[in-house]
Amino acid sequence: MLRLVGTRAARTGAAWCALGKLAGAQVAGIGVDPHMIVLSPARPGGEITVLNPHASRAEFSVDLRFGFATTDSSGRLTVQLSESTDSASAAGWVTAYPARFTLRGGAARTVRLLAQPPDGLADGEYWARLTVHARDEQQSVLDTNRTDSATVRVAMESATVIPVFFRKGDVHTGVTIGAFEATAATDAIDLRTTLTRTGTSAFIGVAHIIVRDSAGRTMATTDRQIAIYRSMRPRWSIALPAGTSALGCSVSLQLSTNRRDVPRTLLVQSAPQETVVVAVRQRAP
Numbered sequence: 440m441l442r443l444v445g446t447r448a449a450r451t452g453a454a455w456c457a458l459g460k461l462a463g464a465q466v467a468g469i470g471v472d473p474h475m476i477v478l479s480p481a482r483p484g485g486e487i488t489v490l491n492p493h494a495s496r497a498e499f500s501v502d503l504r505f506g507f508a509t510t511d512s513s514g515r516l517t518v519q520l521s522e523s524t525d526s527a528s529a530a531g532w533v534t535a536y537p538a539r540f541t542l543r544g545g546a547a548r549t550v551r552l553l554a555q556p557p558d559g560l561a562d563g564e565y566w567a568r569l570t571v572h573a574r575d576e577q578q579s580v581l582d583t584n585r586t587d588s589a590t591v592r593v594a595m596e597s598a599t600v601i602p603v604f605f606r607k608g609d610v611h612t613g614v615t616i617g618a619f620e621a622t623a624a625t626d627a628i629d630l631r632t633t634l635t636r637t638g639t640s641a642f643i644g645v646a647h648i649i650v651r652d653s654a655g656r657t658m659a660t661t662d663r664q665i666a667i668y669r670s671m672r673p674r675w676s677i678a679l680p681a682g683t684s685a686l687g688c689s690v691s692l693q694l695s696t697n698r699r700d701v702p703r704t705l706l707v708q709s710a711p712q713e714t715v716v717v718a719v720r721q722r723a724p
Contacts, residue, residue: 469499469573469599476552476569476603477705478533483554487601489571491542498574499542501535501550503603506568507641507668514631514674518600520568529565529605532556554605562608564640564707566668572598602666606640612707613637614644614667614694621719623685628719630675630690634667640707642667644696650677653687664698688719 470490478485491497505528506520522530533554540548552569575595619632628650636642643666650659659677679685695711 469571469597470547471571471599471601474601475701475705476601478552478554478603478605480556480607485552485603487550487552487569487571488547489542489550490547491544491573493575494544495575496541496543498539499548500539500572500574501569502538502572503530503533503535503567503569505530505566506600507566508666508671509668510671510673514672516671516673518568520570520600527564527566529554529556529603530567533567533603533605535569552603556605556607560607562610562639563606564610565605565607566641567603567605568600569603570598570600572596604641606707610640610707611638612640612642612696612709614642614709614712616692616694616712616715618672619692619715619717621688621690621717623688623719623721624676626679626681628677628679628685628688628690630677630692631672632692632715633670633672634665634694635670636667638707638709642694642696642709643698643701643706644694644709645698646675647693647695648675648677649691650679651689651691652683658683658688664700665694685719686721689716690719691716 470492472488472490476485476487489499491499504520505523505525506518507527508516508518511517524531533552536551536553537548542548550571556565573596613636615635615637617633617635620630622629630648646663646665648661648663649657652658659679661677663673663675665673677690691714693711693714696706696709698706
């Protein structure tokens with residue numbers, strides 16, 4: 440699960456309500472396409488389409504802040520959103536128009552982006568996170584804590600966050616794998632690994648994981664999407680087939696930029712990393 444942390448709460452595809460336990464509320468969903476924007480000096484402008492898929496009107500707002508994916512101490516994916524002056528931030532010189540608008544149910548609006556980088560910007564890749572907020576019209580909602588069928592008026596909010604990249608000059612990427620550990624659980628294998636980006640661009644790709652038994656037969660495979668901006672230590676759990684054991688198993692990990700959900704032209708390509716194989720350890724009692 441992706442968690443977003445910042446001065447203003449926002450959860451991708453989620454919504455929140457300050458009134459607590461309420462039933463019957465319809466959240467203002469947000470449709471945004473595409474899910475990733477890449478700008479450059481040759482193509483400083485871009486656009487997204489924002490859709491209100493619900494029947495009721497909703498107010499929308501758009502802002503850009505600095506942020507990139509990483510992991511917390513438990514290995515969960517997080518995105519830190521801030522007003523940071525980090526040298527990799529593009530949030531201060533990419534603008535979105537219009538920044539505020541209202542959409543009736545089923546309507547869509549184009550939001551245009553324009554990058555105006557400062558003079559003398561060094562070659563490399565710069566990042567921002569575009570957040571699209573939606574605030575539904577206030578509606579009557581049944582309060583299940585009341586016994587007199589009372590209703591309250593509540594405005595539901597949701598937010599969707601997409602990455603924005605600005606690439607200048609010759610950018611390249613890669614990743615190194617370190618501290619790769621595999622630990623046996625009851626019916627799964629827990630993996631922890633340290634992934635560090637090399638080069639001048641984020642490594643956006645996929646981790647292909649294979650679990651093999653002591654005879655080399657494949658027991659389980661899975662693909663996990665990854666986006667390594669600097670360094671992270673993700674935690675993955677790989678389920679084992681029923682009735683099997685992790686005893687004597689090994690795990691292979693291969694990283695590549697062959698993401699099927701993102702057009703290849705938007706990704707900085709890198710040669711696949713060599714497979715790392717580790718023996719599965721038994722969890723300490």
